[in-house]
Amino acid sequence: MKKYDWLIIIGIILISGLLFGVNQLKLSQQKRDSKELIAEITVKGQLYKQVVLTKEKQEFTIRTDIGKNTVSIHDNGIEVIESDCHDHICEKMGFIQKPGDIIVCLPNKIFIKIVGNSEGDIDEVSR
Numbered sequence: 870m871k872k873y874d875w876l877i878i879i880g881i882i883l884i885s886g887l888l889f890g891v892n893q894l895k896l897s898q899q900k901r902d903s904k905e906l907i908a909e910i911t912v913k914g915q916l917y918k919q920v921v922l923t924k925e926k927q928e929f930t931i932r933t934d935i936g937k938n939t940v941s942i943h944d945n946g947i948e949v950i951e952s953d954c955h956d957h958i959c960e961k962m963g964f965i966q967k968p969g970d971i972i973v974c975l976p977n978k979i980f981i982k983i984v985g986n987s988e989g990d991i992d993e994v995s996r
Contacts, residue, residue, distance in 0.1 A: 906968065908947045909938070913981040922946055922966065922983070936977040947981060949974065 906922040912933055926943040939951040946966030949959040952974055959974035972981040
């Protein structure tokens with residue numbers, strides 16, 4: 870084989886790999902966009918509320934005898950924007966939007982977890 874034959878073969882392999890990668894990225898994005906996500910909010914170990922994660926902004930406050938947390942839903946995710954607990958770790962955990970992501974407020978005993986829209990969903994990432 871000549872020198873230019875190798876360059877052509879390497880070029881074809883690189884272009885094929887690039888096209889494959891772009892295709893996988895698009896498929897992954899479509900799968901994520903088409904999947905409706907739900908956040909399960911648990912207070913003191915009991916299911917408090919299930920909310921559908923949408924692009925539209927929604928806010929509500931979870932009030933308990935221990936304290937309160939204000940939750941914001943937007944951009945297909947959820948976050949705690951205000952809490953009256955002393956450490957505010959739940960606020961610092963930030964915005965979550967992938968199945969399996971969690972936010973925990975230990976002082977107020979609030980646990981938020983993102984799940985899929987059906988019982989049979991499997992997490993995309995295995996640890």
